[in-house]
Amino acid sequence: MTYKFALDIRPAWHLRHPVEGEIPLQEVLDVLAAIESTGHIAGACREVGVSYRHAWGLLRRFESAFDVELLQTRRRLGTTLTPFAQKLLWANRRIQARLSPTLESLASELQEELQKLLPGSTQHLRLHASHGFAVAALMQQLEARSLAVELRYRSSTEAMAALAGHECELAGFHVPQGEFETPMLKAYARWLDPQHHVLIHLAYRNSGLFIANGNPKGIQGLADLARPDLRFVNRQAGSGTRMLLELMLKRTGIALSNIPGFDTTAEFTHAAVAAHIASDMADVGMGVETAGRRFGLDFIPQVRERYFFAAERSAIGTPAMQSFIATLRSDVYRDFVQGLAGYDATDTGTIQTVDEAFFPSA
Structure with a gap:
């Protein structure tokens, strides 16, 4: 373990x-x-x-x-x-925000490979998820409980593809509540199987626009992203946040090509986007509220999301998975998540079927 x-x-x-x-x-x-x-x-x-x-x-x-x-x-x-x-x-904070998740993922991968070479080694849970404060804190709690989990930070689509390909036991992904829920679900449909997968609720969280403290550019919402005087920093292609933003922009009728920096400047974490703006290399970007607050930015909320871990039904009863779920449900972890700006731990650790999570009246 x-x-x-x-x-x-x-x-x-x-x-x-x-x-x-x-x-x-x-x-x-x-x-x-x-x-x-x-x-x-x-x-x-x-x-x-x-x-x-x-x-x-x-x-x-x-x-x-x-x-x-x-x-x-x-x-x-x-x-x-x-x-x-x-x-x-x-500059140092930008480097840490950009590289730390990659290095943490690589360290976890190498640690698991080396562990396999030692006598008496066993297979550990494999978790693929996008980088975030709640996931990072979960890894700390798992370590404190002596539960070994191999972590790889990947985009939501990459994580779900890995689950479908049996490369991991847990895959993190997030879905907005409201009008964008159905189109986002369609993006995951090729990998999410209601017959074989269940969902473990991690948290609710607020996503929106990061802007400089005091809003010197007078940014009010998504419509401002097309302003030629603004510098936009995006998330990488395939990330759930970028997919969500593209859906939101489509609704407002804003062409992606009209947003300065949309296809030329991309970061791999919410923290890196926030650091980019805090160091005055961009004026606006989208991410989870916690990251913006950590870097002293103002925040314009856009959507409320649910973050889940998808898992095989057959794996839920294993001792390692039960220990993982118990950690999620612990008071220490739930209190930490509740204390994150823009996070809500009300249902943390709840297990649902796909239908229960997204089609409760069906």
């Missing part, structure tokens, strides 16, 4: 200077992030766990190498980051 080891892959910056040589940029970034949160260097040193002298040495070395200031110190106002330092932090 458990892994004998944990494999972790993390993105890291390697910055080389022709005179200074290699500069430990990750340490610089850690110190800057701590200064941003504490407002002074002494507090940042305590938070990061380095000496005052070491922190100053890192910062001064970087400033000397690139002839740029990182800090602004004002009497009685504490220490703040310069615009350059702020941009540096936002």
